[in-house]
Amino acid sequence: xxxxxxxxxxxxxxxxxxxxxxxxxxxxxxxxxxxxxxxxxxxxxxxxxxxxxxxxxxxxxxxxxxxxxxxxxxxxxxxxxxxxxxxxxxxxxxxxxxxxxxxxxxxxxxxxxxxxxxxxxxxxxxxxxxxxxxxxxxxxxxxxxxxxxxxxxxxxxxxxxxxxxxxxxxxxxxxxxxxxxxxxxxxxxxxxxxxxxxxxxxxxxxxxxxxxxxxxxxxxxxxxxxxxxxxxxxx
Numbered sequence: 001x002x003x004x005x006x007x008x009x010x011x012x013x014x015x016x017x018x019x020x021x022x023x024x025x026x027x028x029x030x031x032x033x034x035x036x037x038x039x040x041x042x043x044x045x046x047x048x049x050x051x052x053x054x055x056x057x058x059x060x061x062x063x064x065x066x067x068x069x070x071x072x073x074x075x076x077x078x079x080x081x082x083x084x085x086x087x088x089x090x091x092x093x094x095x096x097x098x099x100x101x102x103x104x105x106x107x108x109x110x111x112x113x114x115x116x117x118x119x120x121x122x123x124x125x126x127x128x129x130x131x132x133x134x135x136x137x138x139x140x141x142x143x144x145x146x147x148x149x150x151x152x153x154x155x156x157x158x159x160x161x162x163x164x165x166x167x168x169x170x171x172x173x174x175x176x177x178x179x180x181x182x183x184x185x186x187x188x189x190x191x192x193x194x195x196x197x198x199x200x201x202x203x204x205x206x207x208x209x210x211x212x213x214x215x216x217x218x219x220x221x222x223x224x225x226x227x228x229x230x231x232x233x234x235x
Contacts, residue, residue: 105152
């Protein structure tokens with residue numbers, strides 16, 4: 001009996017999906033700060049780390065460049081895109097509007113089953129916060145925001161939201177580095193699920209806007225601290 005890999009088109013499918021898988025792994029490394037803004041992407045090191053050849057890696061770079069995560073320069077290779085303060089501020093301003101609209105429409109269209117799912121995800125996320133497991137917390141956090149967006153039942157809104165959100169994952173992740181700000185984000189989420197359960201549009205919209213504003217402020221503070229460099233311990 002022929003193996004599954006012997007079916008027509010299997011090799012082509014594998015070649016097509018490998019760069020996407022590599023791009024997904026690189027996005028994760030960028031989001032979690034292992035590949036920092038401005039960092040050059042060493043092809044040899046990444047090929048060894050990810051277990052791939054240079055061809056799918058370079059195709060993955062092109063996918064990430066199209067998503068606004070990587071810059072490719074002729075004869076200089078690829079590097080993680082570094083956003084300016086204006087880029088960060090404008091990104092969060094737009095995302096705040098998209099999140100607010102998602103919340104407003106979700107309150108009108110969400111099902112009871114979806115609310116149960118979001119509540120369960122929130123409990124899991126808060127448990128990760130208690131364990132100080134930021135990567136696991138963030139994966140659940142992203143699922144919650146995605147669920148609210150999908151509950152809005154607006155395909156164009158979801159498309160626009162996902163396009164921008166891909167560019168912002170590392171910023172949203174970084175906004176939780178400060179413990180007090182991370183604690184506040186958890187309180188925000190506890191309020192969000194209650195507002196959603198009550199179909200309270202005004203409260204949920206206000207919470208989402210405040211939540212994104214706090215994240216923007218946290219990221220800008222961190223960027224400014226990076227620019228100033230380490231403080232002199234004798235100062």
